[in-house]
Amino acid sequence: MDKQFKINAFRTGLAQFITFEESEWEIFSQYLSFSTLKKKDHFVVEGKVCDCIGFIIQGAVTHYHVKDGQEITGYFCFENELVSAYKSFLRRIPSTNFIQALEETELVLIAYADLQKMLNHPMLALKMERFGRLVAEYYICCYEDRVTAFVTQSPEERYTTLEKTAKDIFQRVPQHFIANFLGITPVSLSRIRKRTLILKD
Amino acid sequence: MDKQFKINAFRTGLAQFITFEESEWEIFSQYLSFSTLKKKDHFVVEGKVCDCIGFIIQGAVTHYHVKDGQEITGYFCFENELVSAYKSFLRRIPSTNFIQALEETELVLIAYADLQKMLNHPMLALKMERFGRLVAEYYICCYEDRVTAFVTQSPEERYTTLEKTAKDIFQRVPQHFIANFLGITPVSLSRIRKRTLILKD
DNA sequence: TGGAAACGTTAACAAAAGATAAGGATTAAA
């Protein structure tokens, strides 16, 4: 995939958070790098500090933990979303989970060191601080909903909500990943689907 | 409680995020206001836009949802922590939950409108953007752990972890609130406690 | 293209959690 295309797509995608003036973009874009993950390639590995934030131009990734030798999927990201092991990235500590490409995935990357340089760059500092703030605030809102769902809803309710609000995920992600995401086992999700399907008639 | 004391405590407490120069503090502190909540007073009510971020000088609050007429506690905050219904505050939408004082609680407040003024204040803008970013990043890290716990751990494991890492909560918060926080019913938590107590001998 | 791996469903059983109610202890309030 062409770099210029990726850069443009990135700029468009960032508009949900912030827009750069030409002069700012010229500087900002010099700090970007690019990466293509093949299916099953890892973006982050447990035990290593996550060094980049990625923006997905094309493709999809999963976040998963390994517990007792089992992989448990906690999250997915698709096109036009940022991806990183944020706690690891922000605190510079080893990641506790893996991030892996579900399909061939095209990314634009911002390295931690480069982000720091931009935060210290007189022309960019204010905008980058704001950019960081808005991204972080965005995730807070997402997380708030997610935690609320775990606290106030049953697994079946969480499934029903997901099925209503993000039906496309089911076309794109194996069902047992979605089960993990909902905090239940694949077998249990299969049962819930059967139950709720009958009720729909 | 004396305002000057509260302001000083606030400044000290903010040091976990950011430190202000004298000149900055003079401006910043003019935007602060103060509040004392009596036990059971609400900081935020469902259906209303949350207008402030509070910093707890003294006291404790709970976040709770009402579902089918039942109160379900999702979170607690204590001294030296910020409190707000963030999604409501940030997006200017009605809150989906209540925030209520568990004890008499002393707060320093930043109103949304004032925060915007500070973000536009030439002397303060950069620092406030950074402040906002760091606070939001802090919560992302908290939320990441919380969601991970829901996805990868059983209720019993979540209880055991909490009991290890934040035992003091049990001295300060009714147990059925903690049950909600863990995503289970009070009856179930009581059983888990009995189970794990026996295993300890 | 043939064999292996991955995936979803189902069954059977065990374990855990939810719902409801009752009882006792503590705390708060009238």
Add this chain to the structure above:
DNA sequence: TTTAATCCTTATCTTTTGTTAACGTTTCCA
């Protein structure tokens, strides 16, 4: 101080979930 409210525990029963394993499909490679 007496009454009421709050809180935790326990018991019983129902429902749901977890666990393990089997089966048939589909997908993926080698």
